[in-house]
Amino acid sequence: MDAWVRFSAQSQARERLCRAAQYACSLLGHALQKHGASPELQKQIRQLEGHLSLGRKLLRLGNSADALESAKRAVHLSDVVLRFCITVSHLNRALYFACDNVLWAGKAGLAPLVDQEKWAQRSFRYYLFSLIMNLSRDAYEIRLLMEQESSACGRRPKGSAGGTLGGGEAGGTAWVSAPGGSLPHLALQLRLRVLLLTRVLQGHPPLLLDVVKNTCDLFIPLDKLGLWRCGPGVVGFCGLVSSILSILTLLCPWLRLKP
Amino acid sequence: MDAFTRFTNQTQGRDRLFRAIQYTCMLLRYLLEPKADREKVVMKLKKLESSVSTGRKWFRLGNVVHAVQATQQSILVSDLVPRFCLTIANLNRVIYFVCDTILWVRSVGLISDINKEKWRKLAARHYYYSLLLNIIRDVYEISLQMEQVAQEKAKREKSMPQNHLGPCVADEETEWLQSFLLLLFRSLRKHPPLLLDTVKNLCDILNPLDQLAIYKSNSGIIGLGGLLSSLIGMITVAYPQMKLRT
Numbered sequence: 001m002d003a004w005v006r007f008s009a010q011s012q013a014r015e016r017l018c019r020a021a022q023y024a025c026s027l028l029g030h031a032l033q034k035h036g037a038s039p040e041l042q043k044q045i046r047q048l049e050g051h052l053s054l055g056r057k058l059l060r061l062g063n064s065a066d067a068l069e070s071a072k073r074a075v076h077l078s079d080v081v082l083r084f085c086i087t088v089s090h091l092n093r094a095l096y097f098a099c100d101n102v103l104w105a106g107k108a109g110l111a112p113l114v115d116q117e118k119w120a121q122r123s124f125r126y127y128l129f130s131l132i133m134n135l136s137r138d139a140y141e142i143r144l145l146m147e148q149e150s151s152a153c154g155r156r157p158k159g160s161a162g163g164t165l166g167g168g169e170a171g172g173t174a175w176v177s178a179p180g181g182s183l184p185h186l187a188l189q190l191r192l193r194v195l196l197l198t199r200v201l202q203g204h205p206p207l208l209l210d211v212v213k214n215t216c217d218l219f220i221p222l223d224k225l226g227l228w229r230c231g232p233g234v235v236g237f238c239g240l241v242s243s244i245l246s247i248l249t250l251l252c253p254w255l256r257l258k259p
Numbered sequence: 260m261d262a263f264t265r266f267t268n269q270t271q272g273r274d275r276l277f278r279a280i281q282y283t284c285m286l287l288r289y290l291l292e293p294k295a296d297r298e299k300v301v302m303k304l305k306k307l308e309s310s311v312s313t314g315r316k317w318f319r320l321g322n323v324v325h326a327v328q329a330t331q332q333s334i335l336v337s338d339l340v341p342r343f344c345l346t347i348a349n350l351n352r353v354i355y356f357v358c359d360t361i362l363w364v365r366s367v368g369l370i371s372d373i374n375k376e377k378w379r380k381l382a383a384r385h386y387y388y389s390l391l392l393n394i395i396r397d398v399y400e401i402s403l404q405m406e407q408v409a410q411e412k413a414k415r416e417k418s419m420p421q422n423h424l425g426p427c428v429a430d431e432e433t434e435w436l437q438s439f440l441l442l443l444f445r446s447l448r449k450h451p452p453l454l455l456d457t458v459k460n461l462c463d464i465l466n467p468l469d470q471l472a473i474y475k476s477n478s479g480i481i482g483l484g485g486l487l488s489s490l491i492g493m494i495t496v497a498y499p500q501m502k503l504r505t
Contacts, residue, residue, distance in 0.1 A: 004324050011270045011318075018317060047368045058277070058314030062267045069264045109306035 007251060015059045016247045022052040023239030030233040057104035060097060067094035077259060081140050086259065089133035092126045099123035121225065128221040134214045141207055141257075145200045146193075206257040209245055216242040266497055274318040275492040277311050282485030284308035289479035316363045323360065326352040336505050344396035345505060351389035358382035380471070387467035390460050397457040400503075404446035404453065412442075455491050456503040462488035 007013050029045045071090035077083040099122045106114030201208040216238040222228040223235050249256040266272040284304045291297045291304070326349055333345035358381050365373040447454040462484035468474040469481055495502040 001324055001328055004321065005328055008321050008325075009270050011268055011273045014270055014317065014320075044368055051367045054310075055314050055317040058311065059273075059317060062263075062273070062276075065260055066264045066267070069260055108310035110303055 010250065011059065013247070013250050015056055016243055016250060018052050018056045018059065020240055020243035020247065022049055022056065023236050023243060025049040025052065025236075026232055027236030027240055030231075030236055034233075054104070054107055057100055057107070061101055061104065064094045064097040064101070067091075067097060074259065082137060082259070085133045085137035085140065089130045089137070092130035092133065096123050096126040096130060099126060124221040124224045128218075128225065131214055131218050131221065134210070135218070138207065138211045138214060142197065142200060142211075145204065145207070146196050149196055149200055149203075206249075206255050209249065209255055210257040213242045213245040216245075262497075266493075269496060270318055272493065272496040274315060275489050275496060277315050277318075279486055279489035279493065281308050281311045281315070282482045282489060284311070284482075285478050286482030286486060289477060289482055313366070316359070316366070319356065319359055320363065323353060323356040326356050333505060340399045341396050341505065344392045344399070348389040348392035348396070351385040351392070355382050355385040355389065358385065383467045383470040387464065387471060387473075390464045390467065393460045394457070394464065397453065397460060400450075400453055401443070401446060401457065404450055405442050408446045408449065409442055452495075452501050452503040455495065455501055459488045459491040462491075 025045050025048050029042060029049065032042050032045065067090050071087050071094065074083060074086040074090055077086065099119050102111070102114055102119050103116060103123065105111040106116055106119070201211070219228075219230055219238040220235055223230050267276070284307050288301055288304045288308070291301050330346060330349035330353060333342065333349050336342040336345060358378050361373060361378050362375065362382065364370050365375055365378075447457075465474075465476060465481050465484040469476055
């Protein structure tokens with residue numbers, strides 16, 4: 001009970017719970033439609049989803065300031081690539097929240113002349129840019145870690161590295177410079193790189209969580225902007241997974257990717 | 260901006276801010292309604308008020324657990340009168356939040372055959388009881404403080420004997436009232452959290468008094484009371500030392 005009180009005292013936690021519920025409703029609605037459930041139940045689920053969406057917009061009022069504050073802090077990072085990616089991502093998030101506030105004002109009846117479609121498209125576009133920046137940052141971090149891992153494996157003596165993986169990797173780095181571009185050689189290189197990637201991600205759960213979360217989130221604006229229509233079921237499932245992962249990072253702060 | 264971010268990161272901070280906005284709209288509507296050419300503004304204020312009020316329900320979901328935890332903590336209070344008052348007040352808050360959740364289920368459309376009026380009256384009644392008990396506890400604490408201040412004053416006067424000769428112009432009753440008010444003012448000034456809590460509860464009780472038709476006021480007074488209590492709530496969130504400790 002104490003854990004719930006502490007968790008729900010953060011406004012972001014409540015917003016994430018509402019997001020998880022909203023995408024669960026979306027997924028449930030899609031499943032019910034496919035299996036031919038009663039139209040009344042479908043209408044109820046759609047109504048609940050609509051209420052959750054509007055409620056979340058209110059809960060998010062003021063998040064622009066939070067995103068700008070994070071962007072201000074990210075400007076002081078030492079690494080250039082990280083500094084660029086994270087700052088631009090936060091700025092795009094701030095713009096996304098600003099568009100979202102305009103949409104709320106339109107839905108709440110304060111600004112009835114707001115073109116809902118136009119502003120919705122705008123907000124999804126900023127959201128997409130922010131996710132692309134996040135994924136670029138993740139890719140950069142993964143590349144750095146993979147380089148670190150492979151150089152660490154190369155420095156270790158060939159005999160002491162346990163199992164075929166260590167020996168194979170140490171051998172792999174030696175084989176990179178080998179002449180010839182034959183297909184089995186390339187397949188082996190690819191396999192080694194995939195193994196290295198798995199190892200890096202296994203060793204860094206926050207990075208893995210962030211990659212999965214951003215990848216799942218990517219489907220939502222891609223679908224809404226019409227770039228890659230995946231259907232409401234996939235959008236609902238991906239949204240639910242990414243919301244659960246972000247709730248996890250709120251419950252366990254060590255799982256959050258720093259900075 | 261950093262302080263604003265830290266404030267809005269707490270659910271209660273955000274909720275109090277939205278509550279302040281809601282009651283400001285209510286107050287502004289009351290002030291602008293009689294004016295002839297302000298219909299559009301009044302309509303917009305009404306829409307803002309209702310959407311903020313609906314949205315705030317999301318902040319209250321799950322507060323039943325908060326109230327149960329508060330009840331558990333209030334059972335452990337050492338002094339008998341606050342222990343009794345706070346425990347019963349928190350139990351009433353639990354029932355209020357249960358009614359509020361049922362009203363939310365109805366408003367979202369999950370279960371349609373719920374008697375909204377009945378549950379709304381029940382929620383208002385238990386909210387009223389909890390505020391009443393909080394006020395009784397505040398009055399008890401104020402009386403303790405006043406006793407303490409009076410004792411200190413008596414001790415100081417004993418150590419410094421003075422001549423109180425002089426014509427007693429005022430009536431005896433008004434003199435008693437004056438010294439009582441002075442004592443009240445002094446005790447509240449020494450204990451700001453108690454003053455804030457008392458004012459907040461008194462402002463809050465106007466709304467259920469109106470809803471239960473015990474003391475009908477107008478939306479202007481309720482709006483002003485709600486705004487004041489929300490501002491006090493925001494102060495206690497921003498400065499936790501201003502919160503009245505049990």
